[in-house]
Structures are given as structure tokens and as C-alpha cells.
Amino acid sequence: MKKIALSLLTLSIIISPSFSQTGKINISDLENRLNKLKEMHALECSPVEVGKVESYLESLKHEVEKDRNGEEDIYISPTNYLQSLDKAGKNEGKKDKSYMLQPKKKSDIDYVIVINNLLSQIEKNIYSDKDKDGIPCYKEVELGLNPNIPDKREEKVIAKEENKQQEIPNQVVETKENKPSQQNQEENPLNQPVRIHFYFNRADIKKEYLPYLNIVAKYMKTHQNVKIKIVGYTDNIGSKSYNQKLALKRAQAVKNYLVKLGVNPSRIVIEGVGKSDYIVSNSKELDRFTNRRAEFYIIKLSE
């Protein structure tokens, strides 16, 4: 019996300091996470949430500093205030730079939960595509584009397409409407850059793009003088010939869907580009997803 009591006592002694250590909240960790997100353009992609997180972090840090100075929570008398100033002065040289808070109230833990939620919200906003142009927010900021306005592809790629357009016979004139009039832009769904993205090694259309394709089909049915060209693209993984076929399959899948909705197949031209004309570099999975796409171009019949 004595042995059991002794072993329990030693166990409790061993466990207790580590337990109290784990019970602490490390504010520096949260701050580091926020700083990393800021490097990923969190301020541009999710400014409201960044502001909120900073306010919560600042108030938690203020708590820690109060704890260090041994200040009272509710009321500080002038003598206590002077004492705390004196203490702070003495401790200034050996100040600990890490912010560890021993939670005393429920609100301290609530704050950490709120901060964590906000940080994951920021992360989500960084990778989100607010303007639905296929480029994630952080990438748009890096490229110097506005994440709230749908952007067209890089000028180099556009120039390449213009060259291709010149090669096509005179009877049919292809035009990628670069600067449509304001009124026209509102009416014509194809005037905005249209992209449909695909999963890796797949050519089936994601459900979220179907409503847009429905609008395109409706537009095609009401505007009989318009033809469209669908170009499929892939990322840089796999052989050139395989990607060429996959790109064509993607364009074909979009065509099939439009035909199913009642668009005449002769009004849709398809092309598979494969491993070229990337929007962004293929370094990350998200970037590769951006590159795996099918795009629409308007072909207006010459009068």
C-alpha cells in the first residue's frame, strides 16, 4: 500500500510541471502563424479578419504584460501603479521575449479559439478565387492584378493567341473581345474570360461550372451568328502526346455538354493545346489546378 502511495506521489510530481506547461497559451506561435499568412498577402486578401486577429492578439499580449508586472486586474491604485512601474524598470534588462499566457478565465481560452478560427478563415480567403477568374487571390496580388476584378490572361499569352487568329482563313474571323463596351459586357457572358478547371488526369466537368455553361448555351441559342472555340489545356505532368489528348478530351467534354443543352455542334470548334500556354507556373498543386482548364473564345461570322 505504501509503495503504491509513494509511486503515485512521485508520478504526480513528475507530471504536474509539464501539465502546467502545456496548459499555457503560446501567443508567439499564433503571431508567427499570422506573420506567415501576411507574407502570403493576407492583408490584401482578408483585411477584415487580419484586423480582428491583431486586435485579439494585442489584448492577449497586454494580459501577459500585466501578468509579468503583477498588476491587478480590475483596479490599480496610484501606489500599486508606481510599484509596477518600478518592477518593470528592474525587469527591463532581462525581459522574456516569448509571450506565454497562463489562462485564468474562460475568455482567454475563447480568444484563442476565435483567433484560430479567424486564422483558418484568412487561409481560406488567401486561396479563394473571389472574382472567379481561375486565379487564386494570393497569386493575383503577386502578379500585380486586382483580386476583386476578373482578369484576363497575361499579355504574352494574349499576344500568342492574336498570332494564331491571323492564321485562320478569311471566311471566319476569330475575335477575343479584349475591350468590349460596358453595355455589351453585361449582355454577353462570353465577353468575360471563361475558364473551366479540371481535376488531375480527368476530363469531366465539375458541378460548380454547370450553371455557367447553362448561361453560355442559352446565349448561343439566342445568338445564331455566334460560334465558339473551346481550347483545352493541361498542367506540366505527363508526356506531351498524352496531355495533348487529355486537353482535347477536356474541350470535347465541354462541347458535349453544350450540345446536350441544344447547341448545334457545328457551331462549336474544339482544340487541345496540352503542355503549353500556362497561366501560372506549375510549382504548386493549386497552380497546376489553375493551369488545367478549358477556355472559350468567340468566333463571329464575318458579314
Added chain:
Amino acid sequence: MLRKIFILIFTFVGLTFAFERNITLSEYLEEAQKALKIAYENGAHVKAQYEYGKALGYYNIAKEQASDFQTEKAIEAAKKSIEWSLKAIEKTTAGAER
């Protein structure tokens, strides 16, 4: 009898003290809310999102601290919320003038 009188006096003093403190806190909270409302009406949630977010964050903290009876902390947070709301308003109006 004397003890009863003492208790009455102490409770009265205590209550009036608490009442006064609560009034100031609620006033601060009200002012913070008003400032946030003005900032929103000026379009700070679009033009000065970071500042507006900070003001919102501090206002939430003020409310939480007030519900925990942490009067001083609540007042402090409410003051900061007002400060950031003013910054947000300043930024939006400056943007509008340009």
C-alpha cells in the same frame, strides 16, 4: 440595529459605485457601437477594411470583457475600438476627397 444601519450604508455606497461604473462602461460601448456604425455608413467595410476589422475586433473584446465584469479592460477595448473606427472613417473620407 447599528449593524443593520452599517450594512445598509455599505450596500448603498457599493451599489451606487457599481452603478456609476456600469454607466460609464455602457456609455463607452454605446459610443464604440455608434463609431462603428458611422464607419460602416461611410463605406469603411469596403474602403478601409483593415481598420474596420480592428475596430470590430476591439468592440467584440469590449463586449466579452463587459460580460465577464472586467470593467477596466472593457473600457480600454471600447476606447481602442472608437480609435480604430475614427481611423477607418478618416481613411474612407480621405479616399472620397481624392
